[in-house]
Amino acid sequence: MTPFNTLRMVELMNxxxxxxxxxxxxGEGGIGSGIVKHEGNRKIVxxxxxxxxQSIMRNAADTLKRLTLELGGNDVGIVLPDADIDKLAPAIFQTAFLNMGQTCAALKRLYVHESQYDALVEKxxxxxxxxxxxxxxxxxxTFGPVQNRDQFDLVSELVEDARQNGARIVTGGERIGDxxxxYAxxxxxxxADGTRLVDEEQFGPVLPVIRYSDVEDALRRANDNPSGLGGSVWGSDIDQARAIATRLECGTAWxxxxxxxxxxxxFGGSKMSGFxxxxxxDGLLEYTQSQLLNINRG
Incomplete structure (x- = not known):
């Protein structure tokens, strides 16, 4: 869907x-499956x-190719009660809406303690x-488009589903122009959890903000998702934030x-976000094959 920057980079490298x-x-998907099935390729990233x-794994099975898979993420953030939201709000916004939210590791669902919930939502x-x-x-x-029609339709559908299920659209929630x-x-x-916009990856310029009252409950809800690419904890007490971040089920915790x-x-994911x-x-070693050399000098 977005080949031009990669093609230009390869031109410069060559x-x-x-x-x-x-x-x-x-090309289309058939080229990808052909690459995966080809006997001459020993590693697929x-x-x-x-x-x-799942299709790649099936096609790679016959030749036992080694795989590195970085897949979708529904990255979670937890804002602790002691967080300085005046200081942290710009970073939360930037990391959620990076590339209009069209980034695998963008922050895609945010849990905020009830004591600061309304204030942070408004910021x-x-x-x-x-x-x-x-x-x-x-x-x-400062904000460009959603990249393609299918993704635009999905973003619109998830927001409308949230609206129909009682969520409050604080700002945006509509197409801009014809x-x-x-998308605004x-x-x-x-x-709440159980709404599609929270449970599924939107990959677009939308951030659901979920209220919580107990940090342990927020952590449980954060981990109760099949994706596990990235997660973050936001707060003033770094030791406390570290203790919670290490319990997030994800490949990278910030x-x-x-x-x-x-x-x-x-950088990589866990659970359904890949391996x-x-x-x-570590990333370079993924492209190598280890060999033990055992010499008997007797």
Whole structure:
């Protein structure tokens, strides 16, 4: 769906590399399955949906290919009662709406303690209202479109389902204009687990904010999801935040941050968000085959 930046990167790399070191192929799903089935390929690294992952695993089984799979995430954030929401609200907003929410590791559901719930909801809504939505090449635009029609329809459907189930659309919740797939940055409040917008990955410019009263209950609800890519804890007491973050069932846990993926740190998911890692030494080792050399000198 978004090949141009990758194609340009490969063009630049091929100005320096010998021919054939790196190649780019674009096309529909049949090309991907052909690559996975081919006997000459010994390692597959895939980023995409869980459904596609299952197909890849089946196609790779006959040749026992090694796989690294980074799949969908429904990343969770927990805001602790002692959090400085004036300080943290901009970072929460930025990491939830990074690339208009179209990022695997973006913050996609936020649990906030009841003592600060209303105040943080309004702060996030103010930031959402301040965004300028439109084509990315226009001056001053801060929010572009949802990337394709299917995803736009899913985002609209999830918000409408939340509305029909009693959730409060604090701001946004509607298409902008009648051309393109522009959707207003949306904050949804008074919503609970069991609603599709909370349980499913929206992958778009919408953030559901869920109220909680007990931290242990919030942690249980955060983990009660098949996805496990990333999670975060937001608070002033770093030791307390660390203790909770280590209990999140996810590949990466952030404290007072989210969605920061670094080239020198391994990144990958757990549960239905995949297995194996990219980046860092561990990511490089995923491309190697270990061998034990045992020498008898007697």
């Amino acid at each position: 100005e320096c590399l010998p021919a054939g070191v790196i190649n780019a192929i674009t 895939f980023t995409g949906s869980t459904a596609a992952r 996030l809504a103010e930031m959402a209202r301040a965004q300028k939505v439109g084509p990315g090449m226009e001056e001053g635009v 051309k393109g797939y522009f 940055p949306t904050i949804v409040a008074d919503i 404290i007072n941050n989210h969605a920061e993926v670094l080239p020198h740190c391994p 194996g890692v990219e980046f860092g030494l």
